[in-house]
Amino acid sequence: xxxxxxxxxxxxxxxxxxxxxxxxxxxxxxxxxxxxxxxxxxxxxxxxxxxxxxxxxxxxxxxxxxxxxxxxxxxxxxxxxxxxxxxxxxxxxxxxxxxxxxxxxxxxxxxxxxxxxxxxxxxxxxxxxxxxxxxxxxxxxxxxxxxxxxxxxxxxxxxxxxxxxxxxxxxxxxxxxxxxxxxxxxxxxxxxxxxxxxxxxxxxxxxxxxxxxxxxxxxxxxxxxxxxxxxxxxxxxxxxxxxxxxxxxxxxxxxxxxxxxxxxxxxxxxxxxxxxxxxxxxxxxxxxxxxxxxxxxxxxxxxxxxxxxxxxxxxxxx
Ligand code: BYC
Numbered sequence: 001x002x003x004x005x006x007x008x009x010x011x012x013x014x015x016x017x018x019x020x021x022x023x024x025x026x027x028x029x030x031x032x033x034x035x036x037x038x039x040x041x042x043x044x045x046x047x048x049x050x051x052x053x054x055x056x057x058x059x060x061x062x063x064x065x066x067x068x069x070x071x072x073x074x075x076x077x078x079x080x081x082x083x084x085x086x087x088x089x090x091x092x093x094x095x096x097x098x099x100x101x102x103x104x105x106x107x108x109x110x111x112x113x114x115x116x117x118x119x120x121x122x123x124x125x126x127x128x129x130x131x132x133x134x135x136x137x138x139x140x141x142x143x144x145x146x147x148x149x150x151x152x153x154x155x156x157x158x159x160x161x162x163x164x165x166x167x168x169x170x171x172x173x174x175x176x177x178x179x180x181x182x183x184x185x186x187x188x189x190x191x192x193x194x195x196x197x198x199x200x201x202x203x204x205x206x207x208x209x210x211x212x213x214x215x216x217x218x219x220x221x222x223x224x225x226x227x228x229x230x231x232x233x234x235x236x237x238x239x240x241x242x243x244x245x246x247x248x249x250x251x252x253x254x255x256x257x258x259x260x261x262x263x264x265x266x267x268x269x270x271x272x273x274x275x276x277x278x279x280x281x282x283x284x285x286x287x288x289x290x291x292x293x294x295x296x297x298x299x300x301x302x303x304x305x306x307x308x309x310x311x312x313x314x315x316x317x318x
Pocket of ligand 1: 199
């Protein structure tokens with residue numbers, strides 16, 4: 001008991017001093033659990049996030065667009081891998097983590113449960129979804145758990161390229177024909193609100209925030225990040241000549257920030273419960289990928305199994 005208290009004190013001192021917590025360091029169980037929850041959900045989001053975009057790889061309008069989109073989707077797979085590895089440093093088994101996703105037990109970002117119906121959606125995802133991701137993830141480069149913070153540095157660099165490829169698609173469409181501009185506006189209309197929801201419920205309804213901020217896992221609150229994202233993104237929409245679909249959006253001189261209309265939290269909670277337009281398809285695609293890859297895993301394991309059997313045979317003969 002005394003020893004536990006000393007370990008807790010040492011942990012608290014490290015958090016205070018901004019010293020990273022490393023895999024072999026002692027950490028409170030609740031800190032470990034909370035990190036596994038957040039990092040694994042983040043990993044699932046990266047991997048499920050490949051699906052709506054992959055939908056357009058074969059239909060990208062030019063070779064240049066296709067190459068950029070392919071690179072982006074591959075980057076997301078890489079992000080998933082760094083993050084699954086980070087959960088393993090906390091003692092989580094990757095098989096269990098992935099099974100939690102497939103069983104619908106673990107969450108992944110609300111945003112990937114909407115369909116990508118036109119090419120402009122690929123622009124809107126890069127601009128808004130990756131833009132929101134950067135807004136949230138830059139603070140995570142300073143998160144208190146070492147492996148997570150180091151993974152986030154690399155991820156943020158890649159997200160920055162993703163955001164630009166999306167904005168450039170929007171810029172091209174917004175300066176194109178009337179039909180192209182309409183397509184860009186329609187994509188903005190559909191992706192704006194779900195993008196704002198990506199930051200999570202408002203601070204008063206966010207059960208994990210207070211403790212996560214005290215442990216310096218999160219460095220800014222959901223509402224703070226959402227507001228910063230809006231303030232940055234509105235001028236970008238103006239530059240495109242597009243209209244943010246919020247009649248209440250208004251610059252507030254006093255706060256030097258935008259006021260905005262109410263977010264439909266019923267929609268958010270419904271989507272993260274598994275009832276969004278694409279939840280079932282997304283999970284099915286992930287499960288199918290696992291099932292269809294079974295033969296690869298079997299082949300990769302075959303040699304190891306054979307070797308084990310041979311060695312067991314030698315031992316029993318000896
Ligand atoms: N979607 O107490 P709260 C990407 C859940 S991927 C679904 O505020 P927390 C990209 C939350 O899990 C973007 N669920 O939680 C990839 C919790 O439920 P549980 C993903 C959400 O953790 C490919 C409950 O609501 N980014 O960038 O303190 C292509 C209460 O919430 C969401 C990350 O994962 C949501 N949006 O704060 C392009 C970043 N929000 O677990 C782009 C890392 C909340 O109790 N994660 N919930 O069942 C975080 O920073 C934090 O986990 C969050 C939520 C800010 C998201």
